[in-house]
Amino acid sequence: MLKKIFILVIPMVFLACTAKEELGSKNKPIQFALVPGQDSAVLIENGKSLETWIQRQTGLYVKMQVPVNFIAVVESLGSQRVDVAIMNPFGYLLAHEKYGAQAFLMGVNRGHSEYWGQIITRDPKIRKLADLNGKKFAFVDPASTSGYVLPAKLLKDANVKLGEAIFAGKHDSVVTMVYQGRVDAGATYHTLPEDGVPQDARRLVIRQFPDVYDQVRILAKTSSVPSDPVVFRKDFPEEMRKKIVEALKSFPSTPEGEKALKNLYHLTGFKDCTDKDYNHVRQILLDIGKNVQDLVK
Structure with a gap:
């Protein structure tokens, strides 16, 4: 009887321990998605540099991933399988409209956004x-x-x-x-x-x-x-977001970071932005007779 109780208790203890893991810990890293616009191997290789940089600058553990397509990034933000993403503008509009995701940074390429x-x-x-x-x-x-x-x-x-x-x-x-x-x-x-x-x-x-x-x-x-935005899922902790935002801004300050960011999305840095910066993109969708969600029907 004691043996059976012991067997039952161990899984319960394990589940209790994993449930207590905090977001950003080694066992529950922040999930960071890179929109799959080019070869996944290139994205993962350079994404590792960004992953390491964020951890060093913030103490938060991050895990990079490359979803199978553009819409998978959107849906992963909605289901909280992804916490943060560098994504394309129209993908962001869909994630914002459907799931309340928010853009806080915008890519910069040699002064152009x-x-x-x-x-x-x-x-x-x-x-x-x-x-x-x-x-x-x-x-x-x-x-x-x-x-x-x-x-x-x-x-x-x-x-x-x-x-x-x-x-x-x-x-x-x-x-x-x-x-x-x-x-x-x-x-x-x-x-x-x-x-x-x-x-x-x-x-x-x-x-x-x-x-x-x-x-x-x-x-x-x-x-x-x-330019492509850095997007956070709805209800992502504000203090963590601020730390990640500052880490991303400083990423190209080193030769390794500068090279990795260019290889990822041909960017030289990031700047602050809000959802309003993408209102012009919404108008283009209206001009071609679609709304955001029509893109995936």
Whole structure:
């Protein structure tokens, strides 16, 4: 009888101990998601540097993760499987609308807090947007700002009717498909050149395809939107948030942090922001006849 009681008590004691683990402890780290815009291995490798930095600066344990797609980040914030995320603007709007998530930081790239979408092609016969009528086209993800929503608006405004549209999942996958001729054109993010060298999504595949800048050209660029936000789930502890915000701001102060942040999302730093900074993005959604949740239907 005593043996049976002992067997029953041990699991109860274990559950009681794990329930008492505080968020940010070694056994219950803060879950930090990185939106999967490029190769997951690159995100995880550089995310580890950010993970270590936050722990050193705040004493809080953080675990980086790369969800399978853009919407998985949104849903994980809603279910509290993710506490903090660096995500794309439209993904943030969905997380804010559905689950009350809040943006507190915005990415900065060499003083700029905006970026664009772009349409790329390798086909010499495609010289203007109208030439895309009836063509096979690759977008990134239904909730990708630069890889779907912005170029979709551009194509709609130009009255372009694509022949076939597919979702490749990541920006580097779109570039690869265009380079290999598997699609006629595609949509990715665009950032400003640096010292005359292009810094848009084509750079993600430069090692695999050294001539990508020569072979794949930019057909058109979209309007700009605010940079990617750092988003916290609803009811995340305020004191912890403040510590993480300050740690993120100081991350690029070291050579390792500067390099990691650039590799992650081609950013040079972060600045404070609020939800109001993304009102312009909401208007774009209205302009293309959608609301935020329509993106995932």
